Amino acid sequence: MRTMFQKIWERHEVVAETADTPAVLYVDLHLIHEVTSPQAFAELAARGLPVRRTDRTLGTLDHSTPTRTEQVFGGAPIAIESAARQVRALEANSAAFGVELLGLRSAQRGIVHVIGPELGLTQPGTTIVCGDSHTSTHGAFGALAFGIGTTEVGHVLATQCLLQRRPRTLGIEVSGRLAAGVTAKDLILAIIGRIGVAGGTGHVIEYHGETIRALDMDERMTVCNMSIEAGARAGMIAPDETTYAYLRRRARAPQGADWERSLEAWRELPTDPGARFDREVAFDASPVEPMITYGTNPGMAIPISGRVPARGDDPVLARALAYMGLEGGEPLRDRPVNVVFLGSCTNSRLSDLRGAARVLRGRKLARGVRMLVVPGSQQVKAAAEAEGLHRIFLEAGAEWRESGCSMCIGMNGDTVARGEYSVSTSNRNFEWRQGAGSRTLLASPLTAAACAVRGRITDPRELL
Amino acid sequence: MEPVKTLRSRTVVLAASHIDTDQIIPARFLTTTTRAGLGRQLFTDWRYGPDGAPRPDFALNRPEAAGCAILVAGRNFGCGSSREHAPWALVDYGFRAVVSTEIADIFRSNALKNGLLPVVVDEATGRWLIEHPGVEVTVDVETTTLTLPSGARARFPLEPFARYCLLNGVDELGFLLVQLPRIEAYERRKTAVS
Ligand code: SF4
Numbered sequence: 001m002r003t004m005f006q007k008i009w010e011r012h013e014v015v016a017e018t019a020d021t022p023a024v025l026y027v028d029l030h031l032i033h034e035v036t037s038p039q040a041f042a043e044l045a046a047r048g049l050p051v052r053r054t055d056r057t058l059g060t061l062d063h064s065t066p067t068r069t070e071q072v073f074g075g076a077p078i079a080i081e082s083a084a085r086q087v088r089a090l091e092a093n094s095a096a097f098g099v100e101l102l103g104l105r106s107a108q109r110g111i112v113h114v115i116g117p118e119l120g121l122t123q124p125g126t127t128i129v130c131g132d133s134h135t136s137t138h139g140a141f142g143a144l145a146f147g148i149g150t151t152e153v154g155h156v157l158a159t160q161c162l163l164q165r166r167p168r169t170l171g172i173e174v175s176g177r178l179a180a181g182v183t184a185k186d187l188i189l190a191i192i193g194r195i196g197v198a199g200g201t202g203h204v205i206e207y208h209g210e211t212i213r214a215l216d217m218d219e220r221m222t223v224c225n226m227s228i229e230a231g232a233r234a235g236m237i238a239p240d241e242t243t244y245a246y247l248r249r250r251a252r253a254p255q256g257a258d259w260e261r262s263l264e265a266w267r268e269l270p271t272d273p274g275a276r277f278d279r280e281v282a283f284d285a286s287p288v289e290p291m292i293t294y295g296t297n298p299g300m301a302i303p304i305s306g307r308v309p310a311r312g313d314d315p316v317l318a319r320a321l322a323y324m325g326l327e328g329g330e331p332l333r334d335r336p337v338n339v340v341f342l343g344s345c346t347n348s349r350l351s352d353l354r355g356a357a358r359v360l361r362g363r364k365l366a367r368g369v370r371m372l373v374v375p376g377s378q379q380v381k382a383a384a385e386a387e388g389l390h391r392i393f394l395e396a397g398a399e400w401r402e403s404g405c406s407m408c409i410g411m412n413g414d415t416v417a418r419g420e421y422s423v424s425t426s427n428r429n430f431e432w433r434q435g436a437g438s439r440t441l442l443a444s445p446l447t448a449a450a451c452a453v454r455g456r457i458t459d460p461r462e463l464l
Numbered sequence: 465m466e467p468v469k470t471l472r473s474r475t476v477v478l479a480a481s482h483i484d485t486d487q488i489i490p491a492r493f494l495t496t497t498t499r500a501g502l503g504r505q506l507f508t509d510w511r512y513g514p515d516g517a518p519r520p521d522f523a524l525n526r527p528e529a530a531g532c533a534i535l536v537a538g539r540n541f542g543c544g545s546s547r548e549h550a551p552w553a554l555v556d557y558g559f560r561a562v563v564s565t566e567i568a569d570i571f572r573s574n575a576l577k578n579g580l581l582p583v584v585v586d587e588a589t590g591r592w593l594i595e596h597p598g599v600e601v602t603v604d605v606e607t608t609t610l611t612l613p614s615g616a617r618a619r620f621p622l623e624p625f626a627r628y629c630l631l632n633g634v635d636e637l638g639f640l641l642v643q644l645p646r647i648e649a650y651e652r653r654k655t656a657v658s
Contacts, residue, residue: 014650015643021625024643026650036547038497043637064495082495089497133546133570149548149574150499151636159640161647165623167569197482198540198566231543233569297482297543316481316538409491418514430486430544432509 036131110377120250171277176286184219200232344426348376366455503556542571
């Protein structure tokens with residue numbers, strides 16, 4: 001009896017671990033982007049090494065890449081000179097080492113964790129790594145996917161392998177139906193609130209149970225995406241018919257006879273009945289309400305109708321509240337907001353945009369509110385435009401951008417001003433994350449859209 | 465990589481828990497294509513005020529912090545992003561070890577690859593160190609112990625291979641490259657079955 005994690009791990013051990021040495025673990029797919037790769041390519045160049053498996057390596061531009069159309073397509077220079085240098089460095093390194101790059105104007109470019117699944121490259125049973133902690137997203141397909149540092153990016157480029165100790169496993173069983181207006185984002189914020197931001201350290205999480213089975217792939221990705229915010233390097237969900245229906249006929253998924261063969265192998269992956277995780281947690285999803293964060297880490301989340309916890313003598317909480325300009329014990333509801341960001345690898349897929357559009361249709365942003373809508377990929381953008389979602393956003397008064405990480409990390413010039421409150425569908429509310437002195441409240445696309453319409457923290461169920 | 469065997473230094477303390485990688489090195493400084501010089505931006509948003517002047521009350525800016533190579537921090541240090549720029553910035557600034565009761569996984573892995581020692585100590589030792597900034601301690605890689613001024617020693621976990629690499633200055637990529645014949649054999653096996 002083995003867990004899914006165990007099956008994938010054992011199949012990818014080139015050399016098994018011993019007391020003295022970690023395992024040599026094979027990597028099926030290596031995704032790279034402009035921010036964490038240049039120093040790795042420099043290391044290869046210095047040692048005269050090639051990229052060993054260019055066919056298992058794919059690059060995209062997302063983190064410091066502009067989202068303004070004129071800078072992507074219109075020939076205007078990239079406004080931030082150091083970002084422009086990074087973009088050029090990845091272009092040059094890809095060309096020099098023979099790695100495929102979905103370049104600035106590619107119709108398939110997008111956030112690294114959005115394009116892998118979208119292209120059908122993210123497949124059950126595979127190992128996937130990227131120099132980015134939210135690589136955990138790909139685990140939604142029953143892959144073992146985790147973030148690595150730049151030195152390890154170099155290891156994978158040169159050898160297609162990593163030296164790894166086997167992590168422990170944490171099973172999170174989720175039961176109960178999600179209430180209307182409550183999304184996968186609310187669920188994962190509630191789970192992190194429960195197990196804590198270090199609750200998954202040293203573990204790979206497998207989410208299972210009836211609630212998880214009922215989620216579509218976009219929702220499963222939102223859940224696995226935020227595993228790292230609970231300290232876990234990876235999150236996984238067993239593949240099932242939902243997974244196969246999503247992958248079937250994707251551009252780079254197996255086709256024809258290959259598809260049938262793959263499907264057969266994928267059906268063997270789920271955790272065997274009776275297999276044990278190192279730790280287990282049971283979570284009831286039915287009482288979960290729309291969630292919002294009040295503090296400076298993703299574990300500081302409350303139901304939107306709740307109150308900020310009393311300050312007490314917890315120095316971490318006191319510091320967070322001081323930064324956020326909030327008082328312990330006060331409700332968040334009806335507090336004014338300045339910026340709304342709909343985007344990031346957590347919530348920038350088509351269904352996220354549809355959800356927000358449902359709230360925004362026929363409505364306008366409240367006076368003084370700025371809203372940025374940044375699709376996760378150029379394919380998401382095209383699909384949203386094909387169904388007219390962009391018109392709903394534009395008519396409401398929001399900005400409609402090219403794909404990228406944008407305000408999630410504020411590297412490309414899309415930032416929140418000092419002291420401003422931003423309701424964001426991204427995954428990190430750290431101090432300064434969205435810009436100097438920015439104050440981030442994490443929430444679902446529905447909640448974000450509702451806050452944009454009212455200009456205040458609003459329960460989305462009032463507008464649905 | 466230079467071998468790392470022992471380290472003796474006074475400590476500087478940042479008591480906050482959950483110090484994330486965005487605090488260690490903010491994202492706006494990641495638009496670099498080298499690993500040099502990041503120490504200048506270490507903890508920027510805490511070190512400097514909005515006007516760019518150093519905040520005198522921040523621990524790293526106090527005169528007694530000069531030359532300290534050991535950073536003591538609250539629990540769950542290094543959570544957040546996988547950016548290796550975080551250990552690069554700490555090392556460039558002059559730190560050689562980070563001591564906490566809990567250190568995030570990816571940060572710890574990145575730190576070891578750059579000769580920065582992630583030292584995870586028990587609650588009592590962690591609390592004592594936070595309450596006594598500036599004490600001189602010794603971190604010994606061979607025996608995986610941290611020695612307090614009283615002579616008391618605390619063991620810390622260190623993965624055996626990481627310890628071996630630190631003590632002998634072994635570079636992991638070199639180790640992996642030696643495995644290439646086995647990697648090729650694995651690939652042949654795999655294509656044969658799939
Ligand atoms: S959207 Fe945000 S969290 Fe996701 S990869 Fe980009 S910067 Fe990282």
